[in-house]
Amino acid sequence: MSxxxxxxxxxxxxxxAELLAAHRGLTEAQSHALNAQLLLIxxxxxxxxxxxxxxxxxxxxx
Amino acid sequence: MAHAYAPFPYVVPPGLNAPEPRHxxxxxxxxxxxxxxxxxLARRGTPxxxxxxxxxVATGSRAMGxxxxxxxxFDRLGIADKVLEKGVPWSVGRVCHGDDEIFSFDLAEGPxxxxxxxxxxxxxxxxxxxxxxxxxxxxxxxxxRNRVTGIDPDADGVQVxxxxxxxxxxxxxxxxIACDGARSxxxxxxxxxxxxxxxxxxxxIADVEMEGDLPSERWFWFEPGFHDGQSALLHRQxxxxxxxxxxxxxxxxxxxxSRPEKxxxxxxxxxxPDFELDWVSVYSFQCRRLGEFVHGRVIFAGDSAHLIxxxxxxxxxxGLQDADNLGWKLAAVLDGRAPPSLIDSYNRERVxxxxxxxxxxxxxxxxxxxxxxxxxxFRDQILALARKAPFARDWVNSGRLSTPCIYATTGPDxxxxxxxxxxxxxxxxxxxxxxxxxxxxxxxxxxLAINCDAPAVADLPVLPVEVNPAVVARYLGRAGRALYLVxxxxxxxxxxxxxxxxxxxxxxxxxxEGRA
Numbered sequence: 001m002s003x004x005x006x007x008x009x010x011x012x013x014x015x016x017a018e019l020l021a022a023h024r025g026l027t028e029a030q031s032h033a034l035n036a037q038l039l040l041i042x043x044x045x046x047x048x049x050x051x052x053x054x055x056x057x058x059x060x061x062x
Numbered sequence: 063m064a065h066a067y068a069p070f071p072y073v074v075p076p077g078l079n080a081p082e083p084r085h086x087x088x089x090x091x092x093x094x095x096x097x098x099x100x101x102x103l104a105r106r107g108t109p110x111x112x113x114x115x116x117x118x119v120a121t122g123s124r125a126m127g128x129x130x131x132x133x134x135x136f137d138r139l140g141i142a143d144k145v146l147e148k149g150v151p152w153s154v155g156r157v158c159h160g161d162d163e164i165f166s167f168d169l170a171e172g173p174x175x176x177x178x179x180x181x182x183x184x185x186x187x188x189x190x191x192x193x194x195x196x197x198x199x200x201x202x203x204x205x206x207r208n209r210v211t212g213i214d215p216d217a218d219g220v221q222v223x224x225x226x227x228x229x230x231x232x233x234x235x236x237x238x239i240a241c242d243g244a245r246s247x248x249x250x251x252x253x254x255x256x257x258x259x260x261x262x263x264x265x266x267i268a269d270v271e272m273e274g275d276l277p278s279e280r281w282f283w284f285e286p287g288f289h290d291g292q293s294a295l296l297h298r299q300x301x302x303x304x305x306x307x308x309x310x311x312x313x314x315x316x317x318x319x320s321r322p323e324k325x326x327x328x329x330x331x332x333x334x335p336d337f338e339l340d341w342v343s344v345y346s347f348q349c350r351r352l353g354e355f356v357h358g359r360v361i362f363a364g365d366s367a368h369l370i371x372x373x374x375x376x377x378x379x380x381g382l383q384d385a386d387n388l389g390w391k392l393a394a395v396l397d398g399r400a401p402p403s404l405i406d407s408y409n410r411e412r413v414x415x416x417x418x419x420x421x422x423x424x425x426x427x428x429x430x431x432x433x434x435x436x437x438x439x440f441r442d443q444i445l446a447l448a449r450k451a452p453f454a455r456d457w458v459n460s461g462r463l464s465t466p467c468i469y470a471t472t473g474p475d476x477x478x479x480x481x482x483x484x485x486x487x488x489x490x491x492x493x494x495x496x497x498x499x500x501x502x503x504x505x506x507x508x509x510l511a512i513n514c515d516a517p518a519v520a521d522l523p524v525l526p527v528e529v530n531p532a533v534v535a536r537y538l539g540r541a542g543r544a545l546y547l548v549x550x551x552x553x554x555x556x557x558x559x560x561x562x563x564x565x566x567x568x569x570x571x572x573x574x575e576g577r578a
Contacts, residue, residue, distance in 0.1 A: 032439055033439065033442070033443055033446070036439050036440055036443040037443045037446065037447055040440075040443065040444065040447060040454060040457070041447070041451070044453045044454075
């Protein structure tokens with residue numbers, strides 16, 4: 001499998017709202033912690049090292 | 063009971079009175095690595111002179127966690143029964159964060175192995191067993207209070223200058239093996255430097271004696287409530303002696319921290335007040351190695367060749383694997399059975415192993431002492447996740463415990479056979495009748511025949527293997543039959559589901575030439 005870089009979430013606005021809601025009321029440090037856990041949870045869910053590497057590369061791209 | 067350090071006797075060496083005949087091998091340093099090498103060489107009929115600057119075993123428990131592979135090596139050298147009787151086998155590890163256990167693991171794999179995955183035993187006990195064995199072996203000339211002060215290698219041998227209480231003398235040998243530890247004088251005399259990383263992390267290690275009955279488990283704490291450092295480790299050893307390792311952080315003053323007034327209150331918080339302090343030491347984490355382990359006729363093994371932080375027990379266990387890898391090669395070259403190039407394969411394989419140990423230990427060190435910022439963020443969040451989600455426990459790194467390196471090789475292989483016994487790996491043990499497969503392997507290369515007749519190959523003894531569930535799981539997998547070519551150090555060189563005599567002879571020739 002390769003990294004999906006085209007739309008893949010049915011309602012992207014809903015997800016973004018839920019993501020931001022999860023951060024509401026958190027300090028900056030708490031938000032960083034939440035993001036780190038989220039990243040680790042999703043990385044484990046994806047599992048495939050090639051997809052994870054492609055995701056890292058995409059995130060690093062300027 | 064605290065250990066009594068009785069000195070070994072010093073005997074006036076013959077070289078003080080008259081020049082000694084040229085020796086085959088001189089081993090410098092009678093720690094675990096030098097002793098194992100001398101005993102392994104003796105088993106193969108190769109005599110050695112083993113020079114030791116001191117006259118007693120190591121002070122303090124030091125290397126105290128022995129891996130299954132080390133126990134298998136001890137078995138071949140005839141001390142496994144003593145080690146198993148004295149030591150504390152364990153397979154369960156518990157990992158805590160703060161004062162809570164976040165998960166535990168069990169390394170036991172079922173009934174396929176004679177040896178436990180790990181056994182704790184103070185280094186001084188192991189050195190005693192090995193030294194007694196070496197002193198009783200007519201092929202080992204073990205000389206205490208013989209300090210090497212000079213080494214002069216040339217194209218086909220080495221001149222060694224030695225100081226004793228009665229004066230100095232010289233020895234000549236075909237090969238010198240430097241097993242003289244982290245502060246190797248041989249390394250210094252040859253002006254060789256380590257390459258690699260020196261971490262700022264410092265650990266305080268202590269042996270304490272107490273009449274408790276803590277379980278035989280490995281206990282590891284990240285950020286324990288009882289100690290303001292970053293991590294702590296507790297192991298049970300023989301004789302009611304427990305080993306405690308406490309991380310001190312980069313700015314600790316080793317002298318100050320090892321004062322009993324400082325140490326005792328810290329330990330009280332881990333195990334309570336009823337103990338006696340037996341030994342304390344402070345060390346820095348280092349991940350470094352020599353660029354090359356073979357320098358002509360001088361060969362480095364153990365800590366003289368590489369320094370590995372201790373979590374994961376990769377230092378001494380790796381050192382014993384160095385000796386295990388070198389012994390048969392050196393014996394074969396000295397006997398004229400193999401070309402000198404076989405020694406090059408020691409360098410290639412053990413450098414690979416040291417790099418693997420260094421990579422694993424560096425990662426564990428970073429996890430225990432993360433840099434501020436994002437490294438610490440991820441470390442802390444992995445620990446937090448590990449409490450609630452099993453997947454995150456694999457990321458928690460309290461030291462990845464020593465397993466034998468799987469050497470890079472292009473030896474013939476068949477994908478139908480199980481990964482655990484692929485070429486380059488140590489042959490896994492399995493029950494065989496009333497005994498064990500590893501014990502049935504000889505000191506020579508061997509061909510294992512499983513569910514088939516082996517083609518006849520010159521100079522290659524065949525061991526028919528009894529098929530049972532462990533053999534099926536570890537050696538057959540999806541295949542109904544197999545042939546395994548095993549090196550003298552029990553590493554698998556090649557394997558086939560079907561092979562003719564010519565293919566096997568070709569792999570055997572590669573084995574003796576040290577070709578990958």
